[in-house]
Amino acid sequence: MTTFTDFGVPAVLTTALAELGITTPFPIQAATLPDSIAGRDVLGRGRTGSGKTYAFALPVLARLAVSKSPRRPGRPRALILAPTRELATQIDATIAPLAAKLGLRTLTVFGGVGANPQIKGLKAGVDILVACPGRLDDHLRNGHASLDAVEITVLDEADHMADLGFLPVVRKLMDQTPRDGQRMLFSATLDNGVDVLVKRFMRKPVTHSVDSATEAPVEMAHHVLHVRGDDRFPVLVDLLQAPGRSVVFTRTKRRAKVLTRQLIAAGVPAVELHGNLAQNARNRNMAAFSDGTAETLVATDIAARGIHVDDVALVIHADPPVEHKAYLHRSGRTARAGAAGTVITLMTDDQQHEVRDLTRKAGVRPTTSRTRPGDPLLAELAPGERVFVTAPVAAPAPERTASSAPRARRGSGGGGRGRGTGRPAAEGGVPEQKSSSRGRRGGAATGATAGSQPRTGSRSGSAPRSGSAGRSGSTPVHTSQSRSGGAAAFSAGTRVGGRRAGR
Structure with missing residues (x-):
């Protein structure tokens, strides 16, 4: 050897x-x-x-x-x-x-x-x-x-x-x-x-x-979920409520901001990453994603290159990118260093031609399926028990161009989607090849609906998570202010070939 x-x-x-x-x-x-x-x-x-x-x-x-x-x-x-x-x-x-x-x-x-x-x-x-x-x-x-x-x-x-x-x-x-x-x-x-x-x-x-940039890794499974416009958000929430780290890509900074707040309201601990955030907010959000405080990162293409966090099991193109190179770079946040990963593109009726052309140029042959909320296929793509985060919503505190998102505590019943307090990436985080061991998870990053249950279970291909539910003092995360919200804003969608916005 x-x-x-x-x-x-x-x-x-x-x-x-x-x-x-x-x-x-x-x-x-x-x-x-x-x-x-x-x-x-x-x-x-x-x-x-x-x-x-x-x-x-x-x-x-x-x-x-x-x-x-x-x-x-x-x-x-x-x-x-x-x-x-x-x-x-x-x-x-x-x-x-x-x-x-x-x-x-x-x-x-x-x-x-x-x-x-x-x-x-x-x-x-x-x-x-x-x-x-x-x-x-x-x-x-x-x-x-x-x-x-x-x-x-x-x-x-x-x-x-x-x-x-x-x-x-x-x-x-x-x-x-x-x-x-x-x-x-x-x-x-x-x-x-x-x-x-x-x-x-x-x-x-x-x-x-080595490893042609025009080809996707063989360890990466590609799926296109053909959904109705008003089903996009419920399908996305279903996928993200499964245990495991996920990166969700949007086409614009505004979409990333709005979608993050919608996911938080739906019980999915999420942080955002885009060019409108102050640097300290970007660092804290990346730290929260890296140490497991929030297992969903909603990002523009600013995160499509170079960013590495261990054990990203799922990449979701909530907005399909404009070009095939962006598709490959976004998708490359999973299936890194020989690990397996799943890539999902959400596609509505008016996006069929663009997505077909996009995947063809990217050299991938995705499995395309018509999907509705509750479809058993969603549990196959993102295995594990679906649960919500419950917490009171705190008023965000202003901080330059970003503000703290409401923080939540895990419910005390049952083991949460556990991960311990890891080091933030900006403080000497995980090197590119470092083998990771999944540990205990601390408090939730954000809060949402009342009456929901703590998450349990694990995504296939990763070790089970357990312990330390309800710990206070979790890493603060930051999200931009947005007065617009609701699943309808996300479900309205954007066309693949629309105007490109800044990152």
Whole structure:
């Protein structure tokens, strides 16, 4: 059996990986590590969930560990660029524990939060800087940092950076790094200008393509549920009331906000993630989803790339996406790292042509079924006892652009959908390959209908959950204010080909 040591990963890192339960490299890691650790420029292509984070993290750590360059104020030795704040935080959470074993220092830089702590961190000196392009450019223009000492540059999710319009600032940043430094670029595709970055900044890159981005993992089961417009919300609630983590995607920020509040009112603990939330609210909502306080995340495509939380059993396209690439990236929140997962698209009569075209271009052949609320098929797709969360609804407290959603306590009868108090992803959460063990669940994130019962049971493919029902002091979660509500607002739906809204 091939190990990380066989590819030149230092013993201190292989030991640290083994402590996390990671002993065998994924295909993208096995393919790229020999070249990246040798110092060559590497172009890695692979779909989401293929293990790319460790593929570039390990060579960065290994090469800096043997480099004789000192750590200097404001002059990072390695630069990792990521398109979103959540992904930057997650990359740092993966790298930081390993860097500490080598005496290396990491720092994240992104917008939406105060700049002063980042400025202080840069002045103190940092070995590995994980940054979003816009805020890093601000720091450089204000003289708080320089990239002239960067030995290794990594572009993660380069195609997503192109989709978000970051390529001009990315080119500007890379122009400020030494031309003889090592560069690695990881991307699912090479379209939308990513090939320009490759030609301009990479020297004879060694290309490794693993797990085609145009194909869905074989471990992923795809279903299309053909529903009537007024059945969409009850069917969605039925699926989400089963135990297990689920991610629900909407097309717009407003839809994510409204749907989250509707689910809360229906007894489904849910949190939202979209561009209208303040950064502290985004962090807390991701923490609540990561530690199990809320097992449903309602998100726009901001969560379709890079975000990893263990044991997401179900992805639901409440609004089918516009393009097939978005379908694949959204769906990639489940069936990660070889695990199994289920993807469900809710489709109404007027969406049949668009959904058929979408899945064809995505290269998947979903099972299509006409469905009504109470259909036994729903229990097959999301197994486990359906239960509601009961709690008084508290008045939300205002907080900048977000506000606290009402919190609920689990009913005391029977074991809840248990999960203990895990660490938030922003505080060193689960690395990409870390094997998880399901534990106890704490208090519910939100509240809703009276007279409902606590949840029990488990979704197939995951360990049973138990214990700790009714614990107070659960992680606070945040949701945007919305005066519109009711299932009718969701059931009205949007067409697949409609106007795209911001994330």
